[in-house]
Amino acid sequence: MKMHNDGASLAILIDRQVGTSGSGILFQDAASVTDQDVNRMVIHGRGVVTVAVFAERALKLGLSRMAGSRPSGRRFLTTVEATACRETGISAAERAITIAVMGSSHSHAGELVTPGHVLPSLATSRFEPGEPLADTALRSLQAHRGTLALAWCDILDDCGDIGTASHCGRLAERLSIPLFERSGAHIVPTICRDLSPIASPLYISDQGLNIAQLA
Secondary structure, three states: OOOOOOOOEEEEEEEOOOOOOOEEEEEHHHHHHHHHHHHHHHHHEOOOOOOOHHHHHHHHHHOOOOOOOOOOOOEOOOOOOEEEOOOOOOHHHHHHHHHHHHHHHOOOOOHHEEEEEEEEEEOOOOOOOOOOOHHHHHHHHHHOOOOOEEEEEEOOOOOEEEEEEEHHHHHHHHHHOEEEEEEEEEEEEEEOOOOOOOOOOOOOOOOOEEHHHHO
């Protein structure tokens, strides 16, 4: 996925091959997350608001492995809060502050404390079949726009179950945000085949996908 210009906004990434009906996540470059973005993740995604980072970034931010974490599957780190937060840290505004700190190239370990209300996850630097969608998205965004951390959350359906690829496609259409699909180690613009095209179709020119199309 080629991207140009600066900035990013909320989008959905799906994998139709997960389970029997696929699954998806809401995702965005952590450095550009706002309180409105966090609120949309909570309301429409319903999953835990998480920030994926690679090991080098985790070390720079002073993140540590969560005690008792499983040896396989998603690797979660200890929850964090930005020292700039002035209240409890749970509000959309203060979670956005914490997420932005994790995504900023100027941040350091002293700007985060634990425990907190943002859950970091450790992403793999190389593609692994069946890896979490957030790992694929972070790797792609880092390669094309230097993203250091990825804000994301799982998408659940109205019953609280894992949202299918079709459910995620309908959500993208309803929110008028871009829909991407994982294809091997890459993510590509797509539509849900059982739906009409999403409200703002994406077109890829010879120069690649303009990031303005994600606005």
